[in-house]
Amino acid sequence: xxxFEAGILMLKELEGKAGDRETDALMRHLMECSDCLRHFxxxxxxxxxxxxxxxxxxxxxxxxxxxxxxxxNINAITVVRTKVVKYR
Numbered sequence: 001x002x003x004f005e006a007g008i009l010m011l012k013e014l015e016g017k018a019g020d021r022e023t024d025a026l027m028r029h030l031m032e033c034s035d036c037l038r039h040f041x042x043x044x045x046x047x048x049x050x051x052x053x054x055x056x057x058x059x060x061x062x063x064x065x066x067x068x069x070x071x072x073n074i075n076a077i078t079v080v081r082t083k084v085v086k087y088r
Contacts, residue, residue: 001025001026001029003029003033003035003036005029006026006029006030006033006036007036009022009023009025009029010036010039010040011043013026014043
């Protein structure tokens with residue numbers, strides 16, 4: 001099993017959708033690959049934290065406006081650059 005396959009199985013395992021064979025294969029890989037083990041533990045913590053009773057993270061009230069303004073600015077700059085390059 002390579003790390004990419006392990007990553008897919010990590011998600012299945014954490015969602016409770018991995019079969020016994022998949023879980024065994026993943027655990028064998030995690031015993032051999034410290035990078036994947038670290039990644040798996042991080043995912044476990046993130047899921048545990050997201051399911052805790054703490055107050056959910058909320059976006060600021062004007063979040064959508066800020067994002068859309070930045071997108072419009074990026075699009076405007078892209079159009080200007082395209083026209084400048086076109087006319088050279």
